[in-house]
Amino acid sequence: MTTTLIKAPYIVAYQDGEHRILRDGCLVVRDDQVVHVGRSYDGPADEVIEAGDRVVTPGLISTHAHITESPIDKSLQEDIARRVFWQTGLIEVLPTIVACMEPEDVRACADYSMLELIRTGCTTVLQMGAMSEYVADAAEKAGLRAYVADMFRSGAWQTTDGTSVSYTWDEEKGRQGLARAVDLVGALDGRANGRIGGFLAPAQVDTCTEDLLRTTKEASDELGVPVSLHASQSIVEFIEMNRRHGMTPIEWLDSIGFLGPRTILGHAIVVAGSSYANYPGDDLALLAATGTSVAYNAWCFGRRGLVMETYPEYLKRGVNVCLGTDTAPQSMIESLRWTAVLGKVLGRNAEESTAKDVFDSATLRAAAAIGRDDLGRISSGAKADLLFWRTDSLFMTPLRDPIRNIVYTSQSEDLADVMIDGAWVMRDRQVPAIDEAEVTARLQRSAAKVWAKWPSADWAGRTLPELCPPTYADFV
Template identity: 55%
Template structure:
């Protein structure tokens, strides 16, 4: 057993049910856990480290698609998606996904893992494809990961750029669901405490009632969390009300899918919000059900879509967590945009605060997972720690380290990352990832996706025709 004492100018320590700011304090890491946090420690240790860092708990991303997200860069921004109310889901993401090979997705996983770790994520909840590779890569890097192979009853598409259509699978997604359950069992049989499985029936509008009911039974049988994308676009909202006369959230409740095992991906297009002219109490329904929400502020904010509002969700009693979703896959950006966009939505400087965003990224996410040993620095908790540079231009001076991190920290201010007592990032070197190789491979994947765009676009447009460059090409 190894015991290390860290002394630091600031430690975000957990006390009496809340984060607190411990100035000039110390903490002791013994193997994979925190053995002590406080002002003074007089016991024996194997080594002592005096650091100038701000030490915080690691951040938890409750919504990630690591197998594809890097390719989204310079495709989804500034695009004219008026017909689908600014959502990139219908016209942009399907061609990109269709053009990617499994090898492309694996390279994206490696780069995504590095990006998550370099921006403060110590626990990531991944949903997508090539999941066996994700398991291996997560093990290699040392990150804590919940991994789900996504499945659904059908898919959406457009044949004319004006209407959304649905194609349904003959087996209602049952084979894919069984494979996803098999993945969960295989992960748990590995016996690695950092790796867990969970379930992801993909989207509320692409899953049948039967598939969702079976998914909930599986979640209970396997004793794992479960997530679904719901209320993530106006096209989805309109489709679900057309089918059922019920909002997406109401329909999920009708079919027995809302409970405290569930985290809803996005949940932005709710009844009673400015996005929809539809009466109802979706927010209250979510709160009463005990389901959580994963808010991905940056991904939607860049498309002009915001939560109305973060403050109202919290006041309604909804457990709001944060995610990284599409690129940039940065919990640092998620923290910042949650706070900033929350202020804009409420038109108040305190409409969303740094401490609330930090809670969503730590304690609240850990509570959803039923993990009182994550998201906090307290005796017995896992030693998932971030070491932030307290002396950089962006972090100086730091009267309040949480405000400094949420509003001013840059990725390079995060120097070291620890998961279960082991350094997985040391002086910004990521364990288990050749970043230079991954960058080159993802560049190649991007070029292939761009060049083959007409093969998968409904109108056979080139990518420049579909999504124009910021400026014309030099003649």
């Protein structure tokens, strides 16, 4: 066993059920765990690190990510929307991206994402998508802690006219997808000292049958793993579920027994009582009463003019709100900031949606959602997943309150070092396991291929510039 003593001017330590600032203290890491946190340590140590210019915090947890396609969203999904689909890009844009991607493009996105996540403070990610074996390999190589899930569903949405949404169904495909997802959980169990694991991810509430969701929830309970589902993420979906069942998506999920402490709902923005739905009811009460968690991705929706109404209200009502990265940029720093700022704007109250609120959502609440009281905190017995922020960098200076600085002003360049499971995965901004030039070049090539192939998958055969015009015309 290797014992490392780390001394720092600021440590965000866990005490009496909450984060607290330990000034001029120390922590001790033995192999993959923190074994001591306090003002001093007199025991033996194989290595002593004098981190006099660092703020040490627990690693951040992204509870919602699609790393095998999200990087290609960049410079494509912004500044566009179709009002006929109530601003969502789910109907026209996302399916086209996926249809244009080949396996090598999925691999390029996954490899790039590992670097992007680590460099922006994510130490644990819940990934939902395809080619999960490759993703698990990439995460193990990079040193990231990852829960990986094969997404599956009974049907798919589409538009053939640009104004309406229809669904195609293949229930057997959904059942087979669940079987593969369960097998993946077993295959990943215990891998990389338990750093790589699995969970279940039926895709969307409107693309899964009741039978598939009931069976998935049973499997989640039997396996003891989280289950994540996109729900109440668009007005299109909300209207469709009300048409089918006369209930909100969340009311319907409650009626079939899908909600619960292991369940994480992606987004849960279009809910009863919100202005988007204009539909009476109390979905938040159902979420709170069942212990269901919500993975909020503020930037992903904010760029389309949608926002949780409101993040502070969800917290007041007792909903366990976590944060995710979802789309580009896959940055937990941006997730912290946009959640805090948009919560203040929508609530018209600068004293709510605080740095404490969002930092807790990215650490303690996220750890609770996945049933891990050894993550998201710096305490004896917790995993050594640690972030080391500079105290003397441009955006962290002057430093009075480290959490406020991290949430409101820090940039990725201010994060100097990252430790996951007791191993250094980034030192002085360098991630040794990943060649930055190589992964960015591969992603650029893959994105260019997708852009060129766009008309072949677009329902109307449009080119990408027709759907998403450039910001400025070319100089001639």
